[in-house]
Amino acid sequence: MAQEPINLFEYEEIAKSRLEQGQYDFIAGGATDEITIRRTRAVFDSIMMRPRMMVDISKRDVSTTVLGQKIDLPVMIDPAGNHGVAHEDAELATARAAGAAGTLMVVSSHAARTMEDVAGAATGPLWFQQYLFRDRGLTLEMAARAEEAGYTALCLTLDAKVSPKRERNIRNNYVGPASPNYAQLDMGTHSWQFAADMPAGPNDIRDPASTWEDLDWLAANIRLPVVVKGIMTGEDGKYSADHGAKGVIVSNHGGRYLDTTLATIEVLPEVVKAVDGNAEVYMDGGIRRGTDIFKALALGARSVLIGRPLFWGLAVDGEAGVVSMLEILKSELDATMGMCGRTTIDSIDMDCLATVSPLLALFPTAPDFR
Secondary structure, eight states, X not given: OOOOOOSHXXXXXXXXXXXXXXXXXXXXXXXXXXXXXHHHHHHHHHSEEOOOOSOXXXXXXOXXXXXXXXXXXXXXXXXXXXXXXXXXXXXXXXXXXXXHHTOOEEEOTTOSSOHHHHHHHXXXXXXEEEOOBSSHHHHHHHHHHHHHHTOOOEEEEOSOSXXXXXXXXXXXXXXXXXXXXXXXXXXXXXXXXXXTTOOOOXXXXXXXXXXXXXXXXXXXXXXXXXXEEEEXXXXXXXXXXXXXXXXXXXXXXXXXXXXXXXXXXXXXXXXXXXXXXXXXXXXXXXXXXXXXXXXXXXXXXXXXXXXXXXXXXXXXXXXXXXXXXXXXXXXXXXXXXXXXXXXXXXXXXXXXXXXSOGGGGTOSOOOOOO
């Protein structure tokens, strides 16, 4: 029997061997040259840890809360679409896994199963992700369906108003299926095609004209709290909180829409400072290790979210694979906290991080041999 994967990178390698090329590239790929994806790992690796000794770490607690909901670890499931590409049970397996791990799943409106079916399978809390649509009635209808199904927040994606260029998908001629969440749409009116990288035409149902005033309108017209996703600047973080968002996800959509952006971990402190406690701040993008989670928490995130790794867990072992992957992250985070003398999530701070080598202070200048 093959050895079980012991980290997320091994999960990816096994998943890559099991998925068709087009499926793997759909999951792994990003916009154009994928510079942002490569940069993200390099930035995480450039942040160093400052361990602390002789602290009572005999009792450590990795739980936290998001919008008042307790979760057993500060890692949530990102709203990535079509889990069916990795496992036949799709989002049903992911929802069960999230519940088993004691965390929260954000369900994509592009899920391979309906939001109602996912809610029926879930044993933990759920948020629902959607967009501001041209048809404001549809916008409210989707939110009402989510509330009726038991979702506790609405996650509004802001950074998908322009169709991306994902060259892996173009080369593979990859086309994903339409989500059953949109099965009731009058396609003669809306005519939204779900082919990967389809140019956004005049009938694209997402609203490219939406502004911050539309966020005000949505927050005022639904009962669920609104969390916005896709924030990459302090200005937009502040606007989000000012216009009704209760949570802000610092995200560049996994580098899948615009290439050559900063890594999310780089802009996280700027957003946290600008939001100034008026909304909770979360972050996704490149989380692969417990140390990555720790670094994001130290820089101000209340929790992180993971996207691509959940597909790897599903491809390797379905629900059990996602549970195992989350347990690996939880164990690594717990060990990191212990080595840094931190026993609760709230106690994690920037004192445990460094980005500039102290040796530079000893060698402020270097000889010029030109």
